[in-house]
Amino acid sequence: MATIPWLVDVLRGAGVQVVTHGDWLNRMRPGSFNPIGVLWHHTAATSSATNPHPALNICINGRSDLPGPLCQALVDYHGVFHVISAGRCNHAGTARASGPIPAGDGNTMLIGWEIDYNGVNQQMTAAQYNASVAATAAVLKQLGKDASYARGHRETSTTGKIDPSFIDLNVMRSDVAAKMAGGGTAWSAIVDNSTAGRFNASANWGVSTYSAQRYGADYRYADPVAASDAAWYKFNVPATASYRVEAWWPAVSGYNASTPYIIATTTGNQTVYVDQRVNGGQWRNLGTFALPAGDANRVAVSRWSGSAGYVIADAVRLTRV
Structure with missing residues (x-):
């Protein structure tokens, strides 16, 4: 039985954020696996910024x-790919012919993405869509196939499946084709305060789950002081170019009115001040900056503020423009 041990490297090479779970290289179902395409699903679970992958345990362990x-x-929810298997999985069942995919055993022929949204009164997020397009394009390139080999479960199902809801699959294939041709979604990456190996802060920064506006499971906070004691976000920037820098924080009326964000640009550090009492629970644009290529600390939240109230370090996103 074939496996795809290259999956994580291919996804990361496409700029997709990846988390692996357990023995993903050997976790699989018995039977044949010779993939020729990629199949999109939705999980039917309701995800959110604070509960981004409610169906993960079921996808790993089954029902x-x-x-x-x-x-x-x-x-x-944030577009992070949680890789759980390099082999055959129970996701497609018996497939009917769709495009270049013949009728047969869908679990043999197709690599499956379960996109975590409910598909009834919830659409996939832009982050989920963009990451799925990038991942699909990269995997199809690896398989030596074109964008027509990207399908939705509702196109191959013999039992009336409706997933993935709320997207035009022909548009999806057009976006995958554009990505494969070198266009499509720009490089983007997110580092949260809990991203392993990508966030660094001293013991002076506490951990909180107080505000439901947080990105992910929690966020960091510290009292303002007359010293930087910065919390740093590390990014592997693919090329020296212009990048939009965005920050996410939970807003609370007692938080800091002038929190300094430091951006390490090609010409030195630049500082942007934000009011963390307002505009929380969403991405806020800090500006566009020239950043150097390489894997290094690129953005920080400093404690050196003249205002009262906790300074907050939650999540940062870079997007090439």
């Missing part, structure tokens, strides 16, 4: 009526 793993990767 009482269907043993796991149930996909090669789950795509969470």
Whole structure:
């Protein structure tokens, strides 16, 4: 039985943020696996910024009526790919012919993304869509296939599946084709305060779950002082170019009115001040800056503020423009 041990490297090479879970290289169902395409699903679970992957455990371990793993990767609310298998998974069942995909055993022929949204009164997020397009393009290139080999479960299902809801699959294939041709979504990456190996702060920074506006499970906070004691976000910037820098923080009336964000640009550090009492629970644009290529600390939240109230370090996003 074939496996795809290259999956994580291919995804990361495409700029997709990846988290692996357990023994993903050997977690798989028995049977044949010779993939020729990629199949999109939705999980039917309701995800959110604070609960970004509610279906992850089920996708890994399965259900009482269907043993796991149930996909090669789950795509969470923030567009992070959670890779759980390099082999055959129970995600496609018996497939009917769709485009270049013939009728047959869908679990043999197709690599599956479970995109974590409910598909009834919730659409996939832009981050989920963009990451899924980038991942699909990269995997199809690896397989030597074109964008027509990207399908939705509702196109191959023999039992009336509706997933993935709320997207035009022909537009999806056009976006995948554009990405494969070198266009499409710009490089983008997110570092949260809990991103392993990408966030660094001293012990003076506490951990809080107080505000539901947080990005991810928690965020960091510290009293303002007359010293930087910065919390740093590390990014692997692919090329020296212009990047939009955005920050996410939970807003609370007692938080800091003048929190300094430091951006390490090609010409030195630049500082942007934000009012963390307002405009929380969303991405806020700090500006566009020239950043050097390489894997290094690029953005920081400093404690050196003249205002009262906690300074907050939650999440930062870079996007090439």
